[in-house]
Amino acid sequence: AAGVIQSPRHLIKEKRETATLKCYPIPRHDTVYWYQQGPGQDPQFLISFYEKMQSDKGSIPDRFSAQQFSDYHSELNMSSLELGDSALYFCASSSPQGLGYNEQFFGPGTRLTVL
Amino acid sequence: AQSVTQLDSHVSVSEGTPVLLRCNYSSSYSPSLFWYVQHPNKGLQLLLKYTSAATLVKGINGFEAEFKKSETSFHLTKPSAHMSDAAEYFCVVSRNTDKLIFGTGTRLQVFP
Structure with a gap:
């Protein structure tokens, strides 16, 4: 079965650079979530989208922005990168809402290293 | 507001012995609860989920969890x-x- 695809899997950037992370949800999933997991930390919710609209926002820095496109893939744009942005970034997707509980399926993550 | 507290940061067992990982939750409404596993340098895999059906939930790889509302565990x-x-x-x-x-x-x- 198709899973959530994230690209790139690894990314190395310098401080103050920008980075774009991409997430391709499972086909027919219309909701995408982004989570950040720092070294030795638990994943923290950043932002989510439902039907291309932002549905919830967590502890996402103002330097970060995200969007969901017409094909439901999502991109997380990160500017003015800081050392503390080094983390594993997970994307998850879920199936159409309104049908009760919807499980979130996680991608393999993108490991961002800021030097 | 919702939160979970995992009572042990580390648990060590011998192969073949039982495993118990403790979790207490706080929620102002009926929650959905999950256990995820993450192997080193890997993604997150769902072990099992509770969504207000049976209180004893069986997951993959022989794991199970019991929802106890009276103990919020x-x-x-x-x-x-x-x-x-x-x-x-x-x-x-x-x-x-x-x-x-x-x-x-x-x-x-x-x-x-």
Whole structure:
């Protein structure tokens, strides 16, 4: 079965650079979530989208922005990168809402290293 | 507000012995509860989920968890640990399609 695809899997950037992370949800999933997991930390919710609209926002820095496109893939744009942005970034997707509980399926993550 | 507390940051067991990873939750409404496992440098894999159906939930790889409302607990158990069970385990709470709120994790070590 198709899973959530994230690209790139690894990314190395310098401080103050920008980075774009991409997430391709499972086909027919219309909701995408982004989570950040720092070294030795638990994943923290950043932002989510439902039907291309932002549905919830967590502890996402103002330097970060995200969007969901017409094909439901999502991109997380990160500017003015800081050392503390080094983390594993997970994307998850879920199936159409309104049908009760919807499980979130996680991608393999993108490991961002800021030097 | 929702939150989960994982009572042990590290648990060590011998192979073949039972595993108990403890989790307490706080929620102002009926929550959905999950256990996820993360092996080193890997993604998150769902072990099992509770969504207001049966209180005893069976998951993959022989794991199960029991939802106890009176104790606000959702402990993860396995009768016999395998070496391959060594990983980080996260207890997670959510409300339907809301964001997932993770606990701080429990690192399980399995000794031969």
